[in-house]
Amino acid sequence: MSNPPGRIRDVAKETGLSIATISRVMNGSKNVSPQTRQRVLEACERLDYLPNPAARALSTAKSRTVAAIIPTIEHSVFAKFISGIENTLSAQDYSLVMAISNGDPEEELAAARKLLGMGAEGFILSGAAHSPALLDLLERRRVPFALTSVWDAKSTHPTIGYDNSALAAEAVDYLSSLGHRRIVVIHGPLSNSDRTLARREGAQSRHSGGTKMTFIETDLSVTGGRKAISDVLAKDDRPTAVLCFSDVLALGVYFGLAEAGLRIPEDMSVMGFDNLDWAKETHPALTTINLPAAQIGRAVAAQFIDHLENGAPLRSTHLEAAIVQRASVKDIRGSDAG
Amino acid sequence: MSNPPGRIRDVAKETGLSIATISRVMNGSKNVSPQTRQRVLEACERLDYLPNPAARALSTAKSRTVAAIIPTIEHSVFAKFISGIENTLSAQDYSLVMAISNGDPEEELAAARKLLGMGAEGFILSGAAHSPALLDLLERRRVPFALTSVWDAKSTHPTIGYDNSALAAEAVDYLSSLGHRRIVVIHGPLSNSDRTLARREGAQSRHSGGTKMTFIETDLSVTGGRKAISDVLAKDDRPTAVLCFSDVLALGVYFGLAEAGLRIPEDMSVMGFDNLDWAKETHPALTTINLPAAQIGRAVAAQFIDHLENGAPLRSTHLEAAIVQRASVKDIRGSDAG
DNA sequence: CTGTTAGCGCATTCAT
DNA sequence: ATGAATGCGCTAACAG
Numbered sequence: 001m002s003n004p005p006g007r008i009r010d011v012a013k014e015t016g017l018s019i020a021t022i023s024r025v026m027n028g029s030k031n032v033s034p035q036t037r038q039r040v041l042e043a044c045e046r047l048d049y050l051p052n053p054a055a056r057a058l059s060t061a062k063s064r065t066v067a068a069i070i071p072t073i074e075h076s077v078f079a080k081f082i083s084g085i086e087n088t089l090s091a092q093d094y095s096l097v098m099a100i101s102n103g104d105p106e107e108e109l110a111a112a113r114k115l116l117g118m119g120a121e122g123f124i125l126s127g128a129a130h131s132p133a134l135l136d137l138l139e140r141r142r143v144p145f146a147l148t149s150v151w152d153a154k155s156t157h158p159t160i161g162y163d164n165s166a167l168a169a170e171a172v173d174y175l176s177s178l179g180h181r182r183i184v185v186i187h188g189p190l191s192n193s194d195r196t197l198a199r200r201e202g203a204q205s206r207h208s209g210g211t212k213m214t215f216i217e218t219d220l221s222v223t224g225g226r227k228a229i230s231d232v233l234a235k236d237d238r239p240t241a242v243l244c245f246s247d248v249l250a251l252g253v254y255f256g257l258a259e260a261g262l263r264i265p266e267d268m269s270v271m272g273f274d275n276l277d278w279a280k281e282t283h284p285a286l287t288t289i290n291l292p293a294a295q296i297g298r299a300v301a302a303q304f305i306d307h308l309e310n311g312a313p314l315r316s317t318h319l320e321a322a323i324v325q326r327a328s329v330k331d332i333r334g335s336d337a338g
Numbered sequence: 339m340s341n342p343p344g345r346i347r348d349v350a351k352e353t354g355l356s357i358a359t360i361s362r363v364m365n366g367s368k369n370v371s372p373q374t375r376q377r378v379l380e381a382c383e384r385l386d387y388l389p390n391p392a393a394r395a396l397s398t399a400k401s402r403t404v405a406a407i408i409p410t411i412e413h414s415v416f417a418k419f420i421s422g423i424e425n426t427l428s429a430q431d432y433s434l435v436m437a438i439s440n441g442d443p444e445e446e447l448a449a450a451r452k453l454l455g456m457g458a459e460g461f462i463l464s465g466a467a468h469s470p471a472l473l474d475l476l477e478r479r480r481v482p483f484a485l486t487s488v489w490d491a492k493s494t495h496p497t498i499g500y501d502n503s504a505l506a507a508e509a510v511d512y513l514s515s516l517g518h519r520r521i522v523v524i525h526g527p528l529s530n531s532d533r534t535l536a537r538r539e540g541a542q543s544r545h546s547g548g549t550k551m552t553f554i555e556t557d558l559s560v561t562g563g564r565k566a567i568s569d570v571l572a573k574d575d576r577p578t579a580v581l582c583f584s585d586v587l588a589l590g591v592y593f594g595l596a597e598a599g600l601r602i603p604e605d606m607s608v609m610g611f612d613n614l615d616w617a618k619e620t621h622p623a624l625t626t627i628n629l630p631a632a633q634i635g636r637a638v639a640a641q642f643i644d645h646l647e648n649g650a651p652l653r654s655t656h657l658e659a660a661i662v663q664r665a666s667v668k669d670i671r672g673s674d675a676g
Numbered sequence: 677c678t679g680t681t682a683g684c685g686c687a688t689t690c691a692t
Numbered sequence: 693a694t695g696a697a698t699g700c701g702c703t704a705a706c707a708g
Contacts (some may be wrong), residue, residue: 058700
């Protein structure tokens with residue numbers, strides 16, 4: 001079915017040169033006269049020649065391919081992350097092969113095997129928790145990898161991202177500083193998400209005497225957020241603030257509160273996590289934590305390129321993430337609610 | 339830096355068999371005794387052997403890789419689409435290489451070259467409009483490709499998706515049938531999106547005498563939707579309904595209307611396009627058009643596998659998309675507003 | 677600056 | 693059921 005694509009020797013024949021010369025111009029070698037180069041390029045154009053990647057990879061033992069495994073692509077944070085990776089990679093003529101693990105270490109391991117079998121030269125993993133078998137496999141085969149969307153100074157592997165725990169703690173501190181003493185934290189599934197777990201622990205670390213903090217686990221979706229808040233409203237002691245570990249959850253809370261006829265932030269403060277594009281547009285604008293998702297993607301991709309090309313080591317990198325104060329959290333110091 | 343990974347001949351040595359036999363078991367050939375197979379498999383395990391994909395691709399002239407080029411991954415519809423592709427492909431041990439074109443035919447062409455150079459055996463394109471050079475390139479090299487998220491019976495290439503024009507027309511009809519005579523249509527950039535253009539034309543085709551229909555082009559984002567609706571509100575003759583060619587835009591309209599103190603659907607009806615996960619959770623729940631994004635992804639991936647494995651032709655396929663009636667559109671027949 | 681040649685790791689005849 | 697030998701298209705080392 002497929003036409004035999006032009007091979008290097010066709011171009012050689014066409015130009016009357018040797019395949020070595022063709023190879024040199026295809027690889028931008030210095031040692032080619034401008035005229036020859038020109039002649040070769042034209043012939044390539046004419047013959048529609050593109051070097052066979054498999055042959056090239058076989059010969060050089062390099063595939064110019066890096067793999068990324070993410071739990072889901074259907075969450076903007078990961079979409080942006082992937083987008084950042086793809087941009088950076090493709091600018092250097094690297095390719096991205098992607099797999100989706102659904103947050104399951106077993107699926108992740110299987111995906112990694114496949115991507116290894118595809119010739120991926122580096123692995124971008126998400127989060128800190130992975131199957132030991134996976135880490136082992138990667139190490140045995142000496143395939144470089146990095147853990148992303150997390151930053152952990154103590155990790156033995158390169159981690160590139162932010163400190164989930166510290167950020168969550170910071171969020172709680174912020175709410176506390178504004179007089180909130182009854183806080184509900186809504187988060188996605190704990191299983192298979194070390195990032196969520198880290199956030200939860202970070203928040204819990206700020207659980208002081210005078211404060212009541214409750215955690216609700218729900219689906220990581222608008223629906224989940226909405227369900228969670230309606231459960232909260234059904235009880236007697238309403239919180240003054242709800243902290244969502246994702247803007248998506250916060251959006252669900254917005255809708256749930258609207259349905260209940262409650263106003264934000266007058267009746268309840270709401271805080272998110274992610275700073276998705278639309279967070280500044282909600283009514284009222286959502287106070288949240290800005291996560292540099294695309295930036296992480298770009299940073300990790302750049303590191304891999306530098307590592308693959310120049311042997312530069314992969315370094316743990318802490319990227320800034322910070323609270324974006326907007327209008328959904330109210331200062332209730334001195335008011336009754338405190 | 340990288341450890342020399344086990345080669346087939348290592349396994350041969352380890353088992354005392356020939357590389358041909360190893361190759362046979364790796365490829366599931368029939369002609370291997372069960373004991374031998376077992377022995378080989380164990381050795382592979384022990385040596386951590388994985389066939390070299392480049393060598394395999396070179397030898398078979400097959401890469402088990404299909405390419406997808408999408409305008410953006412940062413839109414749920416495309417994220418779902420990609421997710422559907424990846425799932426289906428990976429279940430059959432195919433891999434997805436992805437590139438992002440930002441809706442620019444030139445970038446798309448460049449990406450396609452790169453992916454071709456990666457050995458992609460099939461191309462999944464988005465939308466109907468592409469650089470002639472791209473189509474030409476793909477055809478000259480006899481690389482199969484399909485156009486997705488669109489369906490056009492008249493296209494000379496396989497199209498897999500829905501009929502954007504008809505759907506938009508249906509939306510307008512629906513609004514009309516409920517008594518709406520002043521409709522504003524908000525849509526994303528027309529440039530580089532034939533899908534948006536098709537929808538616009540579909541809507542326009544229903545522009546009858548008694549109806550006033552206005553089109554507003556804005557950014558395809560919540561912000562864009564919000565801006566657009568505030569422009570609308572600034573004018574005198576308010577529409578009774580606004581039709582957004584994306585749920586994302588509709589969400590912006592929700593926030594804009596909330597800010598203006600207007601209620602949905604009492605003061606204005608709002609209709610979306612996409613049926614994103616959260617559409618059913620908005621307050622009020624959003625009436626929209628359900629697009630089978632993930633299903634398209636699965637369908638097109640399955641077709642490619644069938645084509646690549648068995649030579650089955652790629653077929654244009656029309657997938658159902660339909661209006662999902664919820665609470666954001668009001669029946670105003672007989673009321674003053676009509 | 678250009679040509680010759682030897683593999684890269686595997687699938688695949690063709691033998692046996 | 694298994695083995696030996698060939699070539700896939702290319703890069704890189706070496707010659708010139």
